[in-house]
Amino acid sequence: MKANVGGIDRILRIIVGIALIAATLTGALPVWGWIGVIPLATGLFSFCPLYSLIGVCTKKSS
Structure with a gap:
């Protein structure tokens, strides 16, 4: 389970x-x-x- 949700996407999901x-x-x-x-x-x-x-990743590479 590799993280694929990051930044604004993550914050918006939590708020919603x-x-x-x-x-x-x-x-x-x-x-x-x-x-x-x-x-x-x-x-x-x-x-x-x-x-x-679907192969999407919004988490920035570190």
Whole structure:
């Protein structure tokens, strides 16, 4: 599992994930809002399985 999510992409995934989950918990979104777990997890782990499949990497080489 090589990191393939970096920088702005990672930050946006975490923010969107938290926002979707928070909106679901407050009742602003129905149950589908739990989909926010996916961008939150991919942002926290810096790994996106879909990116691996299509050969995308937003993480800068170090």
